[in-house]
Amino acid sequence: MIEVRMLTKRRGAQLPPYAVDHLTFDALPGRVTGLLGPPGAGKSTVLHAVMGLVEPDSGVALVNGRPFRALRAPAAEIGALLFPRAFHPAATVAGHLRARARADGLPAGRVDAVLQQSGLAPLADRPTHSLTAGLAHRLGLASALLGNPETLVLDEAPAGMDGPTRIWARGLVRSVARDGCTVLLAGRDIDEMCRVADQVIVLAEGVRMAELSMAAFRAVAPGSIRVRSLEASRLVGVLEAAGMTADARPDHTLIVTGAGAAEVRGRAAEAGILLEELALAG
Numbered sequence: 001m002i003e004v005r006m007l008t009k010r011r012g013a014q015l016p017p018y019a020v021d022h023l024t025f026d027a028l029p030g031r032v033t034g035l036l037g038p039p040g041a042g043k044s045t046v047l048h049a050v051m052g053l054v055e056p057d058s059g060v061a062l063v064n065g066r067p068f069r070a071l072r073a074p075a076a077e078i079g080a081l082l083f084p085r086a087f088h089p090a091a092t093v094a095g096h097l098r099a100r101a102r103a104d105g106l107p108a109g110r111v112d113a114v115l116q117q118s119g120l121a122p123l124a125d126r127p128t129h130s131l132t133a134g135l136a137h138r139l140g141l142a143s144a145l146l147g148n149p150e151t152l153v154l155d156e157a158p159a160g161m162d163g164p165t166r167i168w169a170r171g172l173v174r175s176v177a178r179d180g181c182t183v184l185l186a187g188r189d190i191d192e193m194c195r196v197a198d199q200v201i202v203l204a205e206g207v208r209m210a211e212l213s214m215a216a217f218r219a220v221a222p223g224s225i226r227v228r229s230l231e232a233s234r235l236v237g238v239l240e241a242a243g244m245t246a247d248a249r250p251d252h253t254l255i256v257t258g259a260g261a262a263e264v265r266g267r268a269a270e271a272g273i274l275l276e277e278l279a280l281a282g
Contacts, residue, residue: 001182002027002050002151006059009045009206019045020206022059027184029150032177034197035186042206043186044082047153050184051080063151075104075147081140082155089129093120093139096128100143110146118142119168134165141172152176156187167243170196193217194245194257215247225256225264228277238271239264252276 007023020042027033035043048054049061052068063071063078071077087096097111115121118138123131131139137157144152154173157166173196177183187193193200200217202210229235232252239246244258244267256264261278268275 001029002184003062007049007056007061008058010057016205018206023208025201027182029182030177030180031198032173032183032185032196034193034200035203036193036200037203038188041203043203044155047082047155047186050153075106077149078151079144079147079149080153081144085136087128091128092125094124100146104147106146114142114145134162137165151182154185191258225261226279227254227256227264227275228252229273229275231273235268235273238267242267
């Protein structure tokens, strides 16, 4: 697990004075914990502190009860994707992974395993400089998974990532969490966070503004839509097949994220489902 306790990091002369201000939270095994906030909220500072790249002014960030630098086998305990293209542009996809495996003392067989897991096996000999944003993200995730780690730390997906890669990445993150991995995911996209996280910590200027379960967050997230229909159970399947998230509530009510009211109404009409109510969730 990841334990962050009273983590504080000053910016120096910049305003606001704190990148992170006395932040405390836990990220638990088997769950995706989301750090959500706008640019400058402190998300990346937290991730870098967890990975030992930032020295806090006070407080601690622990992985399995120890600072990153005290981990005995870091590659097996925690993997990270913090930078979108953290590989030499002249290397091939497989060459980059082999170099990482050697540096971390990992068996060569892990390279083939993550190439298959990431769908990059057919591109093993492609130079990394030729990769699209989506393929580079796949390679970054493959690198993070090389040690088959117990914990994953992921910064937000880069701009320009294609839809299929986003869907694949969501599925991968949810899959490793179901297998017991601790996942800490930072991002600014509310819709994307709604699709992946189990709990959300909302940051603003380094301060924790809220910590919510995903069900509670979906109910108050901007853009959430409240739908009521006597065929709510069938409507869930229709909307989720279209890539939306539909959280069932009492009285045949759904809280829907991932689309606007017009699209929800259109999908329901195509399926022949009558809506009794369609409104922004309060």
